Every structure is written in C-alpha cells, then in structure tokens.
Amino acid sequence: MSNTTNQNYKIYCLSFNNPERKETMKRRFLEADIEDVIFGNGVNFEDDRIKGRDIPDSTKRVWSCMYGHLDMINDFYQNTDKEFGIFCEDDICVRKNLKIYLPRIMFDFKCLNLDVLLLGYLVTFRVTDDHSNFQRRDVVVNNSIFKYYDFPNHVWGTQMYMLSRTSAKKILDKYYNGSNYADQTIKDDKMTPFSADWTLTKDGNRALITPIMVVEDNMCRYENNSQGTFHEDCHKAHYVKGEFTI
Numbered sequence: 001m002s003n004t005t006n007q008n009y010k011i012y013c014l015s016f017n018n019p020e021r022k023e024t025m026k027r028r029f030l031e032a033d034i035e036d037v038i039f040g041n042g043v044n045f046e047d048d049r050i051k052g053r054d055i056p057d058s059t060k061r062v063w064s065c066m067y068g069h070l071d072m073i074n075d076f077y078q079n080t081d082k083e084f085g086i087f088c089e090d091d092i093c094v095r096k097n098l099k100i101y102l103p104r105i106m107f108d109f110k111c112l113n114l115d116v117l118l119l120g121y122l123v124t125f126r127v128t129d130d131h132s133n134f135q136r137r138d139v140v141v142n143n144s145i146f147k148y149y150d151f152p153n154h155v156w157g158t159q160m161y162m163l164s165r166t167s168a169k170k171i172l173d174k175y176y177n178g179s180n181y182a183d184q185t186i187k188d189d190k191m192t193p194f195s196a197d198w199t200l201t202k203d204g205n206r207a208l209i210t211p212i213m214v215v216e217d218n219m220c221r222y223e224n225n226s227q228g229t230f231h232e233d234c235h236k237a238h239y240v241k242g243e244f245t246i
Contacts, residue, residue: 008083009102009162012072015090016042016064025090028245032094038075042068055186062195063182069158069196070176077168084109085168087200088160092120092214093244105146105162105209108139112148115167115204120159120214121151124233127210137207148207158196160214167204175199212238 011034015022022039029037043064045051050063069087076085084106095101098119109117127134127149134149163171175181175194182194192198218235 007102008106009086010076010080010082010084011037011086011088012040012076013037013088013090014040014042014065014068014072016068017044018090021090025092028092028094031245032096033099034094038072040068040072040075043071049182053183053186062193065158066175066182066194066196066199069200070172073163073168073200074172074176076163077165077172083165085163085165086119086160087158087163088120088214089158091217091220092159093217093239093246095211095213095244097243098213101146101213104144105213108144108146108148109162109164111139112137112207113205114207115164115170116201116206117148117162118151118155118157118160118201118206118208119162120157120212120216121155121201121208122157122159122216122231122234123155124230124237126212126237127151127208134208147210149210151206151208153202155208156197156201158201159216161201171200171203174203215239215244 011029013025013029015025025039026037029035043050045057045060045064047064047067049067050060053060055063072087073085076082076087105117105119125131129136133152137148137150139148173179181191185191185194215238216231216235218232218239220231
C-alpha cells in the first residue's frame, strides 16, 4: 500500500514570495517521505489578470491566491497524466503517514464519486457523527480507516485538497480558461466571489476527511485577534505531536 512508484497523483504547494516557508515545506514533505512536490510561485499584483482593476488590495490578495491555485490546477491538468491532483499551501504540518494513506484515500474518493476532498480544513473540533452540520458519507467498500463527511459552506480552508482530473477540468473551464469570471464579479456582486475558499473547495460533490491529513502550523500572526484565536483553536484541535511533521 505504501508503494507509490507508479503513484497516480501529483502534489502541488503554493508558496508566494516566501523562500523560508518554501524551504520549511520541502523539509516537512521529506519528513513525510514525499519528495516530488511541485511548488507554485504564485501571482503578484502586477500580473495582467489583476493589475489595472479598480479593486481594493484585500480583493487583489484574494485574486492572487485564487490565480495561484488555478495556475497549479492548470499545470496538473495540462502537464501530467495523473488521475488526482493534490493542492496545498505553505503553512501546514503534514501527517507523517500521508504517503502511506493516499492509495486508500484515492480509492475511497472514487467510491464516493467525489469532485473535491478536503484533506485539511479550518474546524475547531474533530468532526464526528455527533455534529449535525456534517453528514456522514458511507464508503461502499468496508474497512476504510477514514471517515468522510459533507460539510457546510462556513467550513473554510485550502490547506490541502484533492481533485480528480474531471473536476479540475470543470474548475478551469469555469474560472480560468478565458471565462472572465473574476472581472464579472466586479460588476455583479451577487456572483460567488472569485476566491479559493468560495469556489475550489465548494463546487461539485464535496467531502472532508477525518482524521485530518494536514493542519496549519500556527505560525502566522493575524491583525484581528479573533481570527488569530480561531486559527490557533483549529491547530490545537487537530495537531498531535509525533503524528505530524514539525
């Protein structure tokens, strides 16, 4: 099960203008015995897809992140023949057994006919059958060591998620390949925002996994104290020393 010589997935990590974080993520992936990770360089405000728009810097940051993810998804779809793409950000601790678990997770993904699976997310508790907002998804084949749940729209996080090739193509057609979606949202505020949290993790048949596979490293600092507390609580709820990279 741990033999991934002919692995059917590709892992991408978005790391924008932060060499220190990039090196930390390389070390963390190696600690989890994962070597072949493609790093996305991200998108700055001078990118033609952002510059010249009459939008605040806060929106530019959201667009930058979204385009960074879309560039990685496009690379996966155009330049690999892998069945699954795994996309993450550069502020996460990785479960050390992720590589061993991935074959089973991909198998379950197909059994559930998913479009997107959250391997990491922002929730301040460990999801169980007792949480009414999270509907259990039954895996057809028994004996999976993982549980899968539908999740409500207020669950955020693009820490790490998995897409099939089919769902990657749908996302690219909707938001990337000449769709002009981002610019349309400037004129129509009723549209779903051009934001990774609102789109990439929400479109299609979706689920999250428990136990979680990655957690934020709790190294970021937030100007808003409540935001900082929220992210810290998410980290504390899921991080287990010895089970995740440091």
